[in-house]
Structures are given as structure tokens and as C-alpha cells.
């Protein structure tokens with residue numbers, strides 16, 4: 001295999017499939033092999049004609065570049081082809097079911113994209129006078145209203161830009177509330193063993209010590225352990241519901257009661273809100289703060305690229321500490337409260353320079369309006385139904401991590417069923433690529449051995465679910481029949497085969513260097 005100077009194979013391995021047949025050029029059944037954009041050369045080429053730049057003498061105080069910038073130049077058709085060819089090497093949400101768990105929102109209704117591109121919402125600037133963007137600010141206010149209504153919470157901070165950013169917002173509000181009440185000595189945050197990594201990371205980032213809460217055999221928070229660990233030193237608990245095992249925390253009301261009795265706040269990680277939206281209001285369960293990943297529950301496919309948005313709903317107790325800005329309106333119209341004074345005197349600060357991700361707000365609001373309250377409820381019901389269908393159809397061959405009772409929006413399997421087959425979770429996931437499916441989430445949550453977390457979401461038809469399940473069943477039968485060769489070096493049919501992912505993560509090559517001129521033949 002030829003390698004380029006950053007160690008990437010420039011061509012697929014000689015044999016493109018198990019028959020040993022290989023094309024001569026590296027192409028494959030109407031798909032072209034494609035080098036890096038830097039290797040395509042053409043430094044002086046461009047897709048547009050620009051007038052020669054007039055040198056701005058003196059303005060750069062002697063910092064003018066004295067060498068070519070070294071960016072690759074391509075003509076328009078070359079640029080289009082380059083990216084289309086790259087896109088064909090990867091999975092696409094529009095191609096097939098994308099079973100990643102802890103993720104949600106796969107199909108993104110095109111209507112929302114259309115709305116987000118309306119010039120009155122996309123061609124505006126955050127520094128424009130507010131009187132000229134009244135419609136956009138009103139949209140933020142209406143979105144805030146929906147989020148508060150759906151969660152049963154009195155306040156929302158729209159500006160956090162992702163789930164993890166929302167967690168930071170929630171914990172900063174909690175810290176501000178404790179400090180205002182003279183409880184700044186509370187320096188511990190409790191989180192279950194199954195928590196998403198962002199939970200402990202956020203708590204540590206805010207200066208808290210993180211203590212783990214144990215889990216019961218049926219995948220829920222261990223109440224006795226929680227009670228034992230609560231106390232005057234605890235600032236908050238962070239609990240995901242439905243949790244990362246795809247299970248509803250049955251004792252969530254008791255969790256809230258114990259937490260409040262100990263003087264701590266209940267931060268709920270709302271990344272899985274998709275599974276309960278329209279059916280359960282977190283405010284009724286005793287939650288004090290919860291982020292909602294708009295990109296996981298209210299449109300924009302997660303895993304399909306950014307940006308996201310992570311608004312945080314807040315209880316009565318935390319609302320005064322919400323970060324600016326937020327929207328108010330009176331007879332004169334809509335306004336953003338931006339300064340930490342008056343009603344916002346206790347605001348802990350800001351989460352971002354401006355108002356957050358406007359494009360996401362539009363998508364989320366369009367999604368809510370097009371579904372309506374009943375439609376959103378059906379989203380949750382269909383997401384849960386689809387996950388249970390997968391769990392039911394695979395449980396005779398694969399081992400569900402928590403066999404008792406139904407799951408929520410995710411079906412979680414462990415690797416007990418692969419014992420003695422010589423096939424690992426990783427091998428199985430890679431073999432799925434050969435069958436045309438993107439792998440599910442692997443090895444998360446950490447509490448389940450060899451975890452395989454499958455999340456179909458509400459947008460898959462029964463036919464698509466069956467197609468996916470049928471492929472997994474064939475693979476599972478092959479693993480049990482001892483066909484290890486099928487798994488060990490999988491994927492066999494992808495443009496690149498099994499990669500050394502550990503090496504790639506530990507020693508990433510992030511910089512491209514120009515290729516050295518080839519040595520003369522005589523040397």
C-alpha cells in the first residue's frame with residue numbers, strides 16, 4: 001500500500017473485497033480514489049477571478065507575509081468533485097439508519113432547514129439595533145415559552161451552545177445560588193457511575209470534587225448510596241433521566257426529595273429528553289436545572305455536524321441567577337436584558353458574547369410548531385417503541401444489559417453473548433460497516449461490559465428497522481457459528497480497513513507537510 005507523507009494510505013488496499021479482485025486505479029465501482037486536497041496541487045489556481053490585491057503599506061506594521069500562503073487552489077468543478085468524493089467514503093444520515101446511542105435526532109425535517117434560511121432570520125447581525133430584528137427576538141421569546149411549557153420550569157437561559165455548555169451554565173447558577181445563601185462551602189457534586197463524561201468534567205471545571213453514586217443491578221441510581229453520600233458538603237447531584245443505560249429513573253421524585261432535604265440542587269442532564277418530551281415535565285419531578293440539547297431533541301442531526309444549542313431551564317430557586325441575555329416584552333416591543341442590573345442584578349454573567357445560536361432556535365421552533373404538542377408527545381412514544389422493537393427482536397441472539405422490563409429510547413446490549421466466539425464488541429461493530437450500517441455506540445456506558453448502545457429514534461419506519469435488525473441477526477449468527485475471519489479484520493469493504501484508533505488518538509498527525517521532491521532516478 002502506498003502511504004503519503006502524513007502516513008495515510010493513498011489508495012485502498014490492493015484487494016478491494018474478499019474475492020481478491022482489485023481495480024487497477026484504486027477506484028471502486030464508480031467511486032474514485034481521492035488524495036488529500038493538499039496533494040491535488042494547483043497552488044496558483046482559484047475558482048473565482050479576483051482583482052490583484054492592493055498592498056496596504058504600513059497597515060500591518062511590517063508583519064506582511066513574505067512567502068506564499070500555501071493553501072491549495074482548486075477550480076470550481078475540482079472543489080465540488082473533491083468534496084463529493086470524500087462524502088462518498090463516509091456514512092450519511094440520509095443513507096441509512098444511524099444507530100449511535102446517547103445521541104438522538106437523526107433525520108432532520110427539511111422544513112426546518114428552509115425556515116432557518118429565511119433571509120429575515122439568517123441575514124441578520126447580533127449587533128443590529130433591536131428595533132430592526134423584532135421578529136427574531138420574538139422567535140426567541142416563543143421558543144423560550146415552549147421550552148418552559150414542555151419542561152414545567154419557570155425560566156430558561158437560551159444562550160449555552162451545547163449540552164456540555166448547558167451543564168456549565170446550570171452548575172454556575174447553582175454555585176451562584178449557594179454563594180448568595182452563604183453556602184459557598186458546599187464543594188462536592190455527586191454523579192452516578194453511568195454518567196456521561198461531560199458531567200464530572202463540568203463539575204471539576206467549576207471547582208467541585210466529584211463523588212460517584214453507585215448503581216443498582218437494574219441500572220438505576222442506588223438510593224441508599226445516594227442518601228449516604230448526601231450532606232452539608234454537597235452542592236448538587238447530576239443525574240441523567242432517562243439515564244445513559246436507556247432506562248427511566250423510577251425513583252426520580254425520591255432522588256429530588258433526598259437532594260433538597262440535604263440542601264443540594266438537582267441538576268438533570270436532559271440529553272435524553274427526546275424520550276419523554278410531551279409526556280413528562282422535569283419540573284414536576286423536582287429538577288432545579290436541566291439542559292436541553294436542541295440538536296438532540298428539537299432538530300439538527302447530531303453527528304451531522306454543528307452547531308448545536310443547549311438551553312438550560314431553571315427552577316424558581318435558580319432563576320434569579322440565570323445568565324444574561326434574556327427576552328422581555330412590553331407595549332413597545334421585544335427587548336433583550338443584557339446588563340447585570342435591575343431584574344438581572346443577581347445574574348452570574350454571560351455564557352456567550354451574543355445571544356446564542358439563532359439558526360438552532362429557528363430549527364427548534366419550526367420543529368415544535370410543525371409537530372404541535374400532540375406531535376411532540378408522539379415523537380417520544382415512537383422513539384421508545386422503536387427501541388423496544390429492536391430490543392425485542394435481538395434479545396434471543398444478543399444479551400440485553402438489563403433484560404427486565406422495557407427500555408426507553410435506547411436498546412443496550414452487553415457482550416456476554418459473544419463469550420467464547422473470539423469476536424469482540426469492536427469486531428462486531430466494524431463488521432456492521434460491511435453490511436452497510438454505521439456502528440452503534442460502543443463501550444458506553446462504562447458500567448456495562450462491552451456495551452452496544454443502539455438508538456433508532458422516532459424517524460425509522462418498521463421496514464428500515466427490520467432491514468437493520470435482519471443484518472444484525474445474520475452477523476450475530478455468523479459470530480456464533482465461528483466465522484471469526486469475517487469479524488477480525490472488518491471492515492473488509494470500506495475504503496480504509498481496520499485502523500489503529502489508539503495510535504490515531506494518542507499520536508494524531510494534525511499537520512500536513514509539503515511532499516519532498518522525489519529523488520532522482522540515478523541516485
Ligand SMILES: *Cc1c(COP(=O)(O)O)cnc(C)c1O
Pocket residue numbers: 102103162163164165196198199240244269271272293308310
Ligand atoms: C450528548 C450528551 C451530553 C453532551 O452534550 P453536547 O451537546 O454533545 O455537549 C451530555 N450528556 C449526555 C447524556 C449526552 O448524551
